[in-house]
Amino acid sequence: MSGAAGGHLTVVGLGPGPDCWLTPEAADAVAAATDLVGYQPYVARCPERPGQARHASDNRVELDRARHALRLAAAGRQVAVVSGGDPGIFAMAAAVYEAIEVDGLPAGVEVRVLPGISAMQAAAARLGAPLGHDFCAISLSDNLKPWALVERRLTAAANGDFVVALYNPASKARPDRIHQAFALLRGLKAGTTPVAFARAVGRPDERIVVTTLGDADPGVADMATLVLIGSSETRWFSAGGRDVLLTPRSVAAARGDLAEAS
Amino acid sequence: MSGAAGGHLTVVGLGPGPDCWLTPEAADAVAAATDLVGYQPYVARCPERPGQARHASDNRVELDRARHALRLAAAGRQVAVVSGGDPGIFAMAAAVYEAIEVDGLPAGVEVRVLPGISAMQAAAARLGAPLGHDFCAISLSDNLKPWALVERRLTAAANGDFVVALYNPASKARPDRIHQAFALLRGLKAGTTPVAFARAVGRPDERIVVTTLGDADPGVADMATLVLIGSSETRWFSAGGRDVLLTPRSVAAARGDLAEAS
Known part of the structure; x- marks a missing residue:
């Protein structure tokens, strides 16, 4: 042919x-x-x-x-x-x-x-520099993969202390998946871990919710939402009246040097 | 002020x-x-x-x-x-x-x-669809983080069966890091796992090397190289005389359905 x-x-x-x-x-x-x-x-x-x-x-x-x-x-x-x-x-x-x-x-x-x-890059640019260090991207859709594999990857991401970007966090058919993912991560990561729900970034209906893993309502995520969950190094700080989400290039041990150099 | x-x-x-x-x-x-x-x-x-x-x-x-x-x-x-x-x-x-x-x-x-x-996106576009499923991005630079954290993350990435994109794989100061990373991953992943070294994609000195985890010479990576290491689902196939690197959206269990639908 x-x-x-x-x-x-x-x-x-x-x-x-x-x-x-x-x-x-x-x-x-x-x-x-x-x-x-x-x-x-x-x-x-x-x-x-x-x-x-x-x-x-x-x-x-x-x-x-x-x-x-x-x-x-x-x-x-x-x-x-x-x-x-x-x-x-x-x-x-x-x-x-x-x-x-x-x-x-x-x-x-x-x-x-x-x-x-990609959506995680648009979200990161709006939020500050949350992807400034090692990260994972995981789709929560289980149309084509077993949910057990999603759980295995969420667990590995927590064990590796990665920043996690969640794609396809919710659908009409499976609205519970994002809740299950948060329940799993809450058992593995600190409740104070920063979380952002970044919806439709760059479009007229953009909406960003910043919270913590402990306080987050996963129900705010829809299919247009990119969910970012920090590593143990990710933190918020305020600059010019705006909250900035930062995952620094350095880990805690190196931060003393940073402050000293200033 | x-x-x-x-x-x-x-x-x-x-x-x-x-x-x-x-x-x-x-x-x-x-x-x-x-x-x-x-x-x-x-x-x-x-x-x-x-x-x-x-x-x-x-x-x-x-x-x-x-x-x-x-x-x-x-x-x-x-x-x-x-x-x-x-x-x-x-x-x-x-x-x-x-x-x-x-x-x-x-x-x-x-x-x-x-x-x-980002470099991983340019590399992926050239190679086919290697980032078609869950993946991690890890910097091998240990200027600002302990090497033990890199090892922890490589191990977690293997345990989660993620595709891995390695940034900053080599520097003049630390040419051995990429060799150490490959040694670690070879102990955790199949030797047949597809690997690509994608150097300077989009620039005149672009060079792409496709190989496997077992056969790879990590020494080909320099600081302009993005290294992609597949998941257990990632595979090569030939299309129109060109090798295509694919990580499908579905896992093995779902592939029967895919073939059936054709």
């Missing part, structure tokens, strides 16, 4: 939302596409262009979407699969390559992934 | 290098600055502008650089602290806030962090 020559499938990271965080590479790929494929809210973010086909789909059909995009590219179309954030981080790049692994890559089709700013 | 009105300190992520990955927000901040402050290679990336002062410094003086930038902002200057990648990930955002925590924020100065594409 040989496809029409020149088809492209480009997996495009749109970033968290605002144009100021959209890379020129991603903007160019969206503009050059004959077909946009993606979850409806991400397709809706792209300006409409005459002659450009828009294939918006529902959530949780990533593999169908990837196969649809591959069929279009095999027919010689220039396809942009648009994804929020970074398509390589809990997003469409993996789904596209899973489809290619199973079905094969249609002859003549070129595939590229264009990185984007 | 009250500073001159209107000083700004903006910590700017320049991304991995090429302009196509520089966000409009970051480009605008660099263009608007009266003063650029940063490690010399990052300042050198910014186009020269009449009237814009450039303060390039050596590596490993992050805190001095941050304080210098704060003094300039306190004097009313519009300062851009330029950082490679994402300033929030093992870069200048933490150093700036550490300086502010110790010294205080000069009155009237506004501080902002602008996110950028």
Whole structure:
């Protein structure tokens, strides 16, 4: 089976939302596409262009979407699969390559992934420097992995004293997962550990809640929320009337030197 | 002490290098600055502008650089602290806030962090979708933390079966750290685990080495290299004559469903 020559499938990271965080590479790929494929809210973010086909789909059909995009590219179309954030981080790049692994890559089709700013980076920039040291990113979705694996990773993250960024913290189908995750972490980490719920950062409905692991109400998290949970070194301080969340580059033993040098 | 009105300190992520990955927000901040402050290679990336002062410094003086930038902002200057990648990930955002925590924020100065594409995202985009599932980012630098903490985190990352992105894998002062890290991980993970050394992705001297944990020569890593080490689910496959590195969204138990659906 040989496809029409020149088809492209480009997996495009749109970033968290605002144009100021959209890379020129991603903007160019969206503009050059004959077909946009993606979850409806991400397709809706792209300006409409005459002659450009828009294939918006529902959530949780990533593999169908990837196969649809591959069929279009095999027919010689220039396809942009648009994804929020970074398509390589809990997003469409993996789904596209899973489809290619199973079905094969249609002859003549070129595939590229264009990185984007991910939600944890937008949240970190707003909050201060919470990812200034070693961290983990964990998806709480258990659609495609057993919950026991999520628990194993949360436990390992606590044992390693990592900062933890939680993606997909809640869904209508499984609203209890974030509560279970917090219950587990409360047994392993100090109640004073800083926690931030950063919702839709960069978009009009941005909302940030800062609290502690002990006091947090995990129910404030929805699917647009990135949850950050500190390491033992993460702390809040006030600067210019604003709370800053900092995970310093140094661990406690080194902080004496820092103060001395000032 | 009250500073001159209107000083700004903006910590700017320049991304991995090429302009196509520089966000409009970051480009605008660099263009608007009266003063650029940063490690010399990052300042050198910014186009020269009449009237814009450039303060390039050596590596490993992050805190001095941050304080210098704060003094300039306190004097009313519009300062851009330029950082490679994402300033929030093992870069200048933490150093700036550490300086502010110790010294205080000069009155009237506004501080902002602008996110950028980080090295692991550029590497992942080139390689396929290695960060498609839960992952950790660990800096191997032990300038500011004890090596025992690095070992603790590498062990936790292996216990959690995370994909691992290693930043700062080698330095002239400590060329042995990456060898020690690999020795530790070889005792905890399968020798067949995929490994990639992704050097300077997006720059003219980009070089990617793909191998396995068992076969890897950690000596190929330098300070411009991002090292990716797979989870037990990460695998290579060939597509269109190119090796693709994939960490699927699903774990083994779910893969039967995936094949069935095809």
